[in-house]
Amino acid sequence: MTNEAPSRRYAKGDAKRREILEAALTVISERGYRNSSLQEIAEAVGLTKAGVLHYFDSREDLLTHVLRERDVAYGDLFTPADGDVVELLRKAVVYNQTVPGLVQLYSRLAVESESHEHAGHDFFKERYQTLEGTLSESIRARQRAGQMRTDVDPVAMSHVLTAVSDGLQMQWMHDPTIDMAAAFDAVVAVLAPPAP
């Protein structure tokens, strides 16, 4: 938990910490999650395992922070000022097709963090809750604007869109030829209101 607060650190340490986060994703992308041990990541930044664990509480904690960084880079998908989260989610799906390492990492952690003891448990729990809130709100906005049928429950449909995003990635990892964007668009299209 001490690592959570970025309060008191040297500039060198701060840079190294960021370097580790980047290296972790690079190693996963190049060698696969399965072969990305703490050792491998440490070597990639010229440290030992213990050296890396000085910055992060555990391997799980490190990998979770990589995902946190990603969400930051994704902009305000999870804290949108007023944007359409459905559209943001679609953009994320499209973008994910260019970063297989990130998809691997995300899928692994999303499943592993089911355990309460997992360092990323709270992160994912909150992420799913936030996503339910912002997505369902965007769906309601679309319904008010006449862009989406009104006979669907916004909360149920937010679960569906989240599931589609997560689930498509699982299939895509097994078969990268499937078109995630097309599949996502197929759902959204069906949600459009019938022509008068």
Add this chain to the structure above:
Amino acid sequence: MTNEAPSRRYAKGDAKRREILEAALTVISERGYRNSSLQEIAEAVGLTKAGVLHYFDSREDLLTHVLRERDVAYGDLFTPADGDVVELLRKAVVYNQTVPGLVQLYSRLAVESESHEHAGHDFFKERYQTLEGTLSESIRARQRAGQMRTDVDPVAMSHVLTAVSDGLQMQWMHDPTIDMAAAFDAVVAVLAPPAP
């Protein structure tokens, strides 16, 4: 690979093998996937690790066989004579809400088996392919019967329904209060043709 063929075995061994498969699922259900080591499973059936590995090539191989058994138990979801796979999938989703251990195991393996070196890689690859085939065929049948809108691509929609099933389980593991059946039904409902 030698373990795949159930040809030459004693009755005792056959029974033990089945006992191991059941015990593996029991251990996962009771202690969680995270704490289900080969050791734990072995102890549950009164064997050592090596004893269990006499029956299965590896831990991954064992767990994959547990899932194979499940698919057999699910009936002909993946090799349906003429049934509606969409409805079968819905039943599976409902049933899954009663077996959290199985959901944990399935989700873990589905993600881990992305690696080519994983013992369950081929199983999942084939599973996804078969599901795409049977699901898209059922969707086409529904379209012909006037039960489903015809402006959706059957293959894309089969990916969507599979993703919804997989993705809902991921969310459900983090928050068991969400209603997977309701969410699944919401998609299917939206796929119904508009009233004339």
Add this chain to the structure above:
DNA sequence: ACCAGAAACCTACCGACGGTAGGTATCTTT
């Protein structure tokens, strides 16, 4: 300029894990 004190590391070690090698004991078939 220097000197506490914190931060940035390292070496050495630990237990648990999955897996292997090679043996012994048990069963079944003939």
Add this chain to the structure above:
DNA sequence: AAAGATACCTACCGTCGGTAGGTTTCTGGT
């Protein structure tokens, strides 16, 4: 009853994530 396969064990291995406790390096306050 012999023969051969099967069932299963003990002992061991390398790798993993993680910890304890040190040493070195930096930095801010006097």
